[in-house]
Amino acid sequence: xxxxxxxxxxxxxxxxxxxxxxxxxxxxxxxxxxxxxxxxxxxxxxxxxxxxxxxxxxxxxxxxxxxxxxxxxxxxxxxxxxxxxxxxxxxxxxxxxxxxxxxxxxxxxxxxxxxxxxxxxxxxxxxxxxxxxxxxxxxxxxxxxxxxxxxxxxxxxxxxxxxxxxxxxxxxxxxxxxxxxxxxxxxxxxxxxxxxxxxxxxxxxxxxxxxxxxxxxxxxxxxxxxxxxxxxxxxxxxxxxxxxxxxxxxxxxxxxxxxxxxxxxxxxxxxxxxxxxxxxxxxxxxxxxxxxxxxxxxxxxxxxxxxxxxxxxxxxx
Amino acid sequence: xxxxxxxxxxxxxxxxxxxxxxxxxxxxxxxxxxxxxxxxxxxxxxxxxxxxxxxxxxxxxxxxxxxxxxxxxxxxxxxxxxxxxxxxxxxxxxxxxxxxxxxxxxxxxxxxxxxxxxxxxxxxxxxxxxxxxxxxxxxxxxxxxxxxxxxxxxxxxxxxxxxxxxxxxxxxxxxxxxxxxxxxxxxxxxxxxxxxxxxxxxxxxxxxxxxxxxxxxxxxxxxxxxxxxxxxxxxxxxxxxxxxxxxxxxxxxxxxxxxxxxxxxxxxxxxxxxxxxxxxxxxxxxxxxxxxxxxxxxxxxxxxxxxxxxxxxxxxx
Numbered sequence: 105x106x107x108x109x110x111x112x113x114x115x116x117x118x119x120x121x122x123x124x125x126x127x128x129x130x131x132x133x134x135x136x137x138x139x140x141x142x143x144x145x146x147x148x149x150x151x152x153x154x155x156x157x158x159x160x161x162x163x164x165x166x167x168x169x170x171x172x173x174x175x176x177x178x179x180x181x182x183x184x185x186x187x188x189x190x191x192x193x194x195x196x197x198x199x200x201x202x203x204x205x206x207x208x209x210x211x212x213x214x215x216x217x218x219x220x221x222x223x224x225x226x227x228x229x230x231x232x233x234x235x236x237x238x239x240x241x242x243x244x245x246x247x248x249x250x251x252x253x254x255x256x257x258x259x260x261x262x263x264x265x266x267x268x269x270x271x272x273x274x275x276x277x278x279x280x281x282x283x284x285x286x287x288x289x290x291x292x293x294x295x296x297x298x299x300x301x302x303x304x305x306x307x308x309x310x311x312x313x314x315x316x317x318x319x320x321x322x323x324x325x326x327x328x329x330x331x332x333x334x335x336x337x338x339x340x341x342x343x344x345x346x347x348x349x350x351x352x353x354x355x356x357x358x359x360x361x362x363x364x365x366x367x368x369x370x371x372x373x374x375x376x377x378x379x380x381x382x383x384x385x386x387x388x389x390x391x392x393x394x395x396x397x398x399x400x401x402x403x404x405x406x407x408x409x410x411x412x413x414x415x416x417x418x419x420x421x
Numbered sequence: 422x423x424x425x426x427x428x429x430x431x432x433x434x435x436x437x438x439x440x441x442x443x444x445x446x447x448x449x450x451x452x453x454x455x456x457x458x459x460x461x462x463x464x465x466x467x468x469x470x471x472x473x474x475x476x477x478x479x480x481x482x483x484x485x486x487x488x489x490x491x492x493x494x495x496x497x498x499x500x501x502x503x504x505x506x507x508x509x510x511x512x513x514x515x516x517x518x519x520x521x522x523x524x525x526x527x528x529x530x531x532x533x534x535x536x537x538x539x540x541x542x543x544x545x546x547x548x549x550x551x552x553x554x555x556x557x558x559x560x561x562x563x564x565x566x567x568x569x570x571x572x573x574x575x576x577x578x579x580x581x582x583x584x585x586x587x588x589x590x591x592x593x594x595x596x597x598x599x600x601x602x603x604x605x606x607x608x609x610x611x612x613x614x615x616x617x618x619x620x621x622x623x624x625x626x627x628x629x630x631x632x633x634x635x636x637x638x639x640x641x642x643x644x645x646x647x648x649x650x651x652x653x654x655x656x657x658x659x660x661x662x663x664x665x666x667x668x669x670x671x672x673x674x675x676x677x678x679x680x681x682x683x684x685x686x687x688x689x690x691x692x693x694x695x696x697x698x699x700x701x702x703x704x705x706x707x708x709x710x711x712x713x714x715x716x717x718x719x720x721x722x723x724x725x726x727x728x729x730x731x732x733x734x735x736x737x738x
Binding site for chain 1: 449452468469473530689692693697698699734736738
């Protein structure tokens with residue numbers, strides 16, 4: 105279990121450890137987007153990952169980083185959805201119980217999925233305080249070990265493997281765009297780019313206007329938690345973690361924010377042109393390109409598509 | 422230009438000719454489906470093909486099979502959508518005009534796409550007679566060469582390359598499932614399986630109940646055209662072609678039909694589990710598995726996903 109920022113060898117190690125249990129996801133392109141934005145855009149499609157999101161990487165890595173005797177009472181976490189599924193699945197693979205605290209407003213499709221993977225759910229109010237308090241209670245009752253969704257170095261090292269794979273296929277990317285919620289994917293992506301990019305590509309984080317705590321924290325130089333965040337990108341409601349923020353400060357070039365309207369339009373365009381099912385969070389980087397918040401013209405650019413778990417009966421377009 | 426059933430070398434040749442102009446599409450799997458149907462299902466994802474459908478393969482091959490001096494006045498066709506886009510794109514790549522006759526009830530997204538590829542559209546009533554009469558008129562006025570959407574051996578050889586690629590990745594498939602409309606994809610798939618399958622996999626065609634002319638033709642041993650077909654699978658409304666039928670009689674094991682309700686449910690499942698955007702026609706084989714019309718249990722099975730051009734504002738689930 106890592107107690108410091110993952111180094112290059114940690115991320116190489118994580119990639120090896122998780123390899124049998126996760127998908128190597130495809131990198132897709134769109135001639136239409138490349139023409140429209142005068143760029144070469146490479147979409148790393150973690151919607152095709154196990155449980156439909158990058159979270160499987162971190163969850164498997166974190167679970168396997170816990171010494172076996174310590175796993176006996178299970179693992180637990182609070183999560184708005186994808187980490188919950190990912191941890192439930194990872195635990196299930198190794199016969200470990202998974203106790204999941206979920207906000208009561210989580211999409212039904214995510215609740216069902218956690219149950220299908222054998223996760224034992226306790227619901228709570230949809231705010232960070234309620235999540236943490238409920239989790240403490242669950243921990244007290246079960247003796248399970250907490251696996252935080254993002255504020256955890258083993259999780260960060262696991263999430264970093266997505267960008268590592270992207271850079272193996274496209275080593276000369278000049279930019280990598282990534283959505284930011286709690287900062288697990290972003291911190292991992294920033295480290296992977298730092299260690300594995302031939303050109304030291306610039307990492308730019310993309311965040312909804314309605315949940316812009318990362319943007320504000322980045323500007324102020326200290327963590328500014330979200331208060332009542334509101335966005336269609338339900339995977340990005342969480343506030344930056346304290347292990348994530350310093351990595352982001354050091355290795356992320358810029359954080360830009362976009363409107364929900366742009367996110368919805370970008371989501372629709374990705375369905376229409378790339379022919380993939382994504383959740384709103386995954387559309388945030390393309391929304392930033394469309395809003396001209398990021399100058400991709402002439403630049404070879406990677407985009408992390410974070411996941412595809414969406415309630416198909418409630419598509420916003 | 423082929424005037425006989427494509428042989429093995431014709432299909433190998435077609436694959437080489439079209440290679441620079443089409444995508445080698447990915448083959449995806451779903452742990453959920455494999456578990457549910459006790460099978461190994463391999464989905465060949467032609468929704469990721471250029472213009473969003475397998476039709477790009479046949480269109481590029483047919484266009485390049487026309488001797489250059491004969492292309493000068495352009496090419497023309499009638500098509501409910503994907504072939505129209507594919508031919509317009511293929512013609513555009515080589516500076517050839519494309520005249521497209523489309524039924525007036527074609528989905529708007531397909532009409533827009535044909536125009537974006539530079540195709541010149543003439544609308545007609547949505548029946549075969551009107552399509553053929555309008556096309557004759559267009560041909561008379563322009564001198565363009567007709568490239569039929571399916572009743573054309575160069576088209577069949579082009580479409581065959583999808584199953585050829587699938588068999589390169591999964592040579593020991595025991596069954597290959599394919600939707601059938603006019604029979605271009607099905608005849609091509611049947612030939613590719615005949616020539617390239619290690620086990621002579623069985624080819625099973627899947628058709629909507631409401632457009633079951635291929636099923637009835639196969640039963641009667643002669644072409645029985647569709648009369649007022651009606652199905653959500655708008656790509657499968659056409660009747661079998663006369664060049665396609667004999668190939669299907671010789672090399673297809675069985676044709677099964679499914680309800681529109683099953684097609685819609687299978688479509689939703691593919692969005693939810695495989696995370697890809699498909700059009701209803703692509704869901705017909707999975708609907709046949711779900712209706713237990715095809716016994717896939719214990720069998721390694723390929724499924725051709727034909728395309729992904731769907732009006733996202735009118736998803737049927």
